[in-house]
Amino acid sequence: MDDSQTAGSGRTWFVAGMRGIFSLPAMMLMLSFVGFCAFTAQAGIPVEHVVFMVGAVWALPANVILVSSILGGANLLATFIAVTLSSIRLMPMVAALIPEIRTEKTPTWLLLFLSHFVAITAWVFAIERVQAVPRDYRVTFFAGFGVTLVVVNMLLVAVVYQFVTEFPPIVSGCLFFLTPVYFLASIWSSARHPVIYMAMVIGLVAGPFFYWLAPEFDILLAGVGGGTLAWLAERQWRKRGEVRA
Amino acid sequence: MTVLEGWWAYVFIAIAGWLATDLWRWLGVLAGNRLREDSEVLNWVRAVATALVAAVIAKLILYPTGILEQSPLWLRLGSIAAGAAAFFVGRQKPVIGIATAIAVLAIGLWVLGF
Numbered sequence: 354m355d356d357s358q359t360a361g362s363g364r365t366w367f368v369a370g371m372r373g374i375f376s377l378p379a380m381m382l383m384l385s386f387v388g389f390c391a392f393t394a395q396a397g398i399p400v401e402h403v404v405f406m407v408g409a410v411w412a413l414p415a416n417v418i419l420v421s422s423i424l425g426g427a428n429l430l431a432t433f434i435a436v437t438l439s440s441i442r443l444m445p446m447v448a449a450l451i452p453e454i455r456t457e458k459t460p461t462w463l464l465l466f467l468s469h470f471v472a473i474t475a476w477v478f479a480i481e482r483v484q485a486v487p488r489d490y491r492v493t494f495f496a497g498f499g500v501t502l503v504v505v506n507m508l509l510v511a512v513v514y515q516f517v518t519e520f521p522p523i524v525s526g527c528l529f530f531l532t533p534v535y536f537l538a539s540i541w542s543s544a545r546h547p548v549i550y551m552a553m554v555i556g557l558v559a560g561p562f563f564y565w566l567a568p569e570f571d572i573l574l575a576g577v578g579g580g581t582l583a584w585l586a587e588r589q590w591r592k593r594g595e596v597r598a
Numbered sequence: 599m600t601v602l603e604g605w606w607a608y609v610f611i612a613i614a615g616w617l618a619t620d621l622w623r624w625l626g627v628l629a630g631n632r633l634r635e636d637s638e639v640l641n642w643v644r645a646v647a648t649a650l651v652a653a654v655i656a657k658l659i660l661y662p663t664g665i666l667e668q669s670p671l672w673l674r675l676g677s678i679a680a681g682a683a684a685f686f687v688g689r690q691k692p693v694i695g696i697a698t699a700i701a702v703l704a705i706g707l708w709v710l711g712f
Binding site for chain 1: 602607608610611612613614615616617618619620621622623624625626627629630638640641642643644645646647648649650651652653654655656657658659660661662663664665666669674677678681682685690691692693695696699700703704707708712
């Protein structure tokens with residue numbers, strides 16, 4: 354791509370990022386947030402708390418775990434641990450994205466601020482599209498997309514909250530189901546490492562198994578136990594491949 | 599059902615939600631250039647993170663809340679199976695898998711009189 358022609362101004366690239374709100378991943382995410390909204394409305398969480406959660410936590414799995422913990426009556430520490438363990442994945446995601454978008458001049462405080470807008474959808478979108486953006490404007494492009502996505506979903510949740518409880522049962526059932534189905538499909542299709550597939554399959558089995566074995570720590574045990582097992586298995590398999598080659 | 603009240607709700611969400619997630623995002627920024635993309639530690643972190651989210655997904659499917667709580671398990675698992683089949687046949691396009699799973703669920707719920 355010819356930089357002199359496509360560079361444009363910072364505002365142009367910010368707006369280009371904003372336009373990502375009309376992309377398919379953004380649409381899927383908005384529907385998932387409507388589903389999340391239905392979940393919280395049925396559970397009786399007040400709308401102002403839900404809007405605050407969407408803006409403050411942003412990552413949907415972390416939000417779901419936060420609400421589940423609150424409903425289960427978990428205390429602050431137990432909730433913090435459950436949410437923080439589900440969010441470890443954000444660290445490698447952010448770490449992988451930063452070298453793609455920063456320049457030598459990008460201040461660290463700006464990256465720290467913008468990292469808040471990273472979650473599965475924004476990450477997949479950015480990794481895919483940022484290649485076509487001149488390096489000087491990649492941070493701007495991501496800011497345009499990330500900020501818009503968060504603000505629009507906060508407004509969406511605020512508006513939709515009062516209607517979701519009146520949805521026909523089939524609609525609210527399908528919206529609830531959208532969240533797990535969307536995560537399954539998007540994680541699987543965006544995986545770039547073999548270990549992701551292995552961990553996904555093992556985690557799906559380990560989740561219910563540990564729920565049956567130790568319901569209080571199920572997610573934690575399934576993550577650390579299942580993930581380590583997946584990592585060991587994948588490494589073993591990889592090494593055998595290397596020996597053969 | 600426990601719902602948090604007053605200002606405590608915001609403090610609770612800010613600490614157990616906001617701080618608990620942004621902590622990792624900030625560490626991600628700081629690690630950005632240092633963590634090697636092909637390191638074994640990162641591979642393990644990836645595996646644990648993915649298994650964690652997968653466990654959450656499995657729980658949402660097996661033990662849903664709201665309307666789906668009353669739906670039969672075979673219908674939910676059948677929807678996932680149909681969606682997965684369509685996903686792999688359709689060259690792993692997320693939208694194909696998602697649309698199929700949701701359509702099967704909707705038809706099932708309708709037939710069962712929901």
